[in-house]
Amino acid sequence: MKFDLFTLKKYDYKKIRNLKDNAIRKILFGFGATAVIFIIIILVFLLIEGLPFFLEGDGIDFFTGDVWDPSSPNTPRYGILPMVLGTFLVTLGAIVIAVPIGIGCSIYLAEIAHPKIRETLKPIIEILAGIPSVVYGFFALIILSTWIDDFFNSTTKLNALTGSIMLAIMMLPIIISLSEDAIRSVPQEMKEASLALGLSKWDTIRGVVVPAALSGITAAIILGVARAIGETMTVLMATGNAPVISFDMLSSMRTMTATIAIEMGEVPFGSTHYHSLFAVGIVLFAITFIVNFIADRVMKRFREKY
């Protein structure tokens, strides 16, 4: 054994290979951890920059105040309510428009459409999903707003309804592709059993397929809502950005995302105003986190079912 150079070498070679393999395993572990590190960094930085605002004593007014006027020289007011309401109403409008069309389209794609039509519609939906939000925003600003103005005779050209319609169009690709997946994953046997019992195709869809896929469709809608809440450029360009409390969909509104985008460029670093925008960011982060969490739960339940 002592003189057998060949086996010694072979043994060393194997050792080196194993060492290398272990080293790579450790390096890859480091890469795997990046996502965790990033999410922690995001949380930490939002808190570091946002908490000083609450510590300065405006915390209660922040959540209950109905005036957002940070640039007032004497009494700056930081009430987030107008923006929360703006985000809520614009999103609600988008849901009302997008949900029926989205569900209808996904049923059509999954159950009714001829395979050839399906093959052409799917890329169209993908393209819609790929169009940058600033392009949607521009379309809303230049073209859609004049249509709304002509049709409703609104007082302001840029209003919540314009934003809602645009957001609905941006939500649709998510809702359609995820609901279609959900509808398609309903087992074939269930449909066949229903048809064998003499139900028509529509009755099967309405009575068997859609109820069976309902939790998947719900998750798709919630994910679409999360996207709408977090969307910035479209609402920034479409809704007119007046931070006032109003329930009129034809009046100008401002969302949380738009507030951050508009004001971040103008505030001095470290001022109360600067920290207040991070506080808005924390609220926004918390809302989308909760909405995504709910979607995740619903989706999990759907996956476990089938």
Next chain:
Amino acid sequence: MKWKTIKEHIIYSLLRLSGLFIVCTLAILLFYILSGGIGKISWEFLTNFPTNGMMSGGIFPMILGTLSLMTLTMLIALPLGIFSAIYLVEYAKPGRFTNAIRLAVHNLAGVPSIVYGLVGLGLFVVFLGLGLSLVSAALTLAIMVLPIIIASSQEALRAVPQNIREGALALGSTKWETTCHHVLPYALPGMLTGSILALSRAAGETAPIIMTGAAFYMTHLPSSIFDEFMALPYSIYTLATQSSNAEATRPTVFGAILVLLLIVLCMNLVAIIVRNYYRRKYRW
């Protein structure tokens, strides 16, 4: 019975109509963008600097800014995303830490883009002192597209059949050799597809770069990655909303949108072609 058939016909037409709505939306959108922008596209428009308050001249610095931002973003995000995915699919054992990674990836994907902008400003621009620069914006966008790249790479790796791995391991190769020589080559096209889609998303993203380095107007090209830059989406936004003479800059905006759309849609198209080609090539 007859009423029922009529009812079904009505319902089916409504469902078809919702499909038609999607087609019409895209058609209207593309029609207005094309009719507004096609006359503006010329060699001069693509290769010249803007002049006269961006009412005339070209959009070359914006195109270059967007392309360099995309390249830099990919250089950062691609290795991170692909290696994270390899770890998650090939190496990670089920446990608390793996769950934490999954949860983190999932949550990163749900964070609104404007929040990435805030964090990019706080972390890269101010805390790390990179300033308003190309590299700050690219780092911000890289974190933003990371979950997309990880998710699509994971999917591509999972699609490689288990018996290929078992065959390689049975012949005595180590875990890394198996992954590198026998799994990655088959998963790479899928990973590429997802990455191209992520890249196209980064190209059109506006909100994060507003705060991390995009400039409204510059007379020179960025001299290094630590310089500010002009980018197509940001210029579209500022010219459309804050220009002193909105009517006069409109053709430039339309042209810029058309160029941005072309970049984004071309990448989408490439991704779809790559996917379809390899889907046909490897059928397990």
